[in-house]
Amino acid sequence: MDALLPIFLPVVVLGGLGTVFGAVLGVAAKKFAVDKDEREEQILGILPGANCGGCGFPGCSGFAAAVVSGEATTNGCAVGGSEVTALVAGIMGVEPEDAERHVAFVRCSGGARSNRKYDYVGLDDCFSALNAIGGGPLTCRFGCLGLGSCTRVCQFGALSLVNGVAKVNREKCVGCMQCVATCPKRLITKLPYSSETRVGCNSHARGAAVRKLCEAGCIGCGICVKNCPNDAIRVEDNLAIIDPAKCHNCGICVEKCPRHIIESVVSVRAEAKV
């Protein structure tokens, strides 16, 4: 019997330890059980699961919890769009709120057309470039540095660098607005998807100064304002601004702009076809 003890004792002791731990865990699972609303799980199942944080909550589970607790509206998920909104509203038993689709837009068309103070050699990162001598290589302090910090935060591959300036692919953009928060120059804005005519400049510098700094800068000449049939454009602080609510996307301003910085999705499409 003594010879067998070293074999049986470990079995008993480890088995005992295991049983004790199992019992403790079992009790703990009951005691610490967190009451979760069933709807939370259901909503989480419908959400895209990108965990992009575009809704303003930590991940999809955070949004699901917020909807159930009433902190968020059913249309909060920009990625899922109207389909997910309808499903979430169905689970919550309420009418879906209409959500206008928004996409990001980079308010700069400088890139290769803008002047540089010097050749920047350093990290491929807009924050680093901004900390370089003179606030980065661009002569225009409003413009896109073109190092693509925004392209790296986009989880949907909607941003890319075209001719040294970040461009948003409207079809891929889901409006999570991660890039808006990332751009150190605060160049990227949220625009309604229906707004197809946009001013590709963010410079508030005076016209004469802009002419020296960048070939693709708004000089605030007001030609677009005069030609707009719908009074949708105004010049504020030396920069043309289009009101998406009034704009009919007629494209007259796109043709008239002497600096060729107002861009229209329609004209881009026409070019692409040719």
Add this chain to the structure above:
Amino acid sequence: MSITSIFSIALGAILVENFVLVQFLGICPFLGVSKKQDTAIGMGLAVTFVMGIASLVCWLVNYYVLVPLNMEFMQTVAYILIIAALVQFIEMFLQKSMPGLYLALGIYLPLITTNCAVLGVVLLNTQKNYNLLESTVYGITGGLGFLLAIVLFASVRERLDASAEYPKAFDGFPVALVSAGLLSLAFMGFSGLKVW
């Protein structure tokens, strides 16, 4: 048991015998979760937390159960069991009573169950004959050493990502391993550091 010896243990665990960079324990999360500083900090804190508590509990089980029964040879098995159960328990406990901490550590906690740094620290505690206080201090400071290493490494990797000036063939893990090796070499400089 003086303050000096506690400080000596802490210094040893954080710098001289850094778990990742000198003892090469816990390499898996060190390489896996070090792409971004945010996740690295989360992982490091979770490891610190679990290592501290595991050291404490394992010491108690070793001292009051295994040693009296002459079963020291089953330490490894018993410790694995304890760590696995402990991590599960902590996860449940945090979810109920500290949702904030649970959200911060949430994803990383279950990952740590199989982290060899945690098993390593409790085995080393036994090997070095540390008492309860020393074990706990060694566990927590060992975790802090892990936190230091993984945060340093994550910042190195973030910079590497931003300026890729290495041969294309090294892209991804190879360059991460090379930089981990260099970081480890840097920590060799601490060897020999002692507190009297």
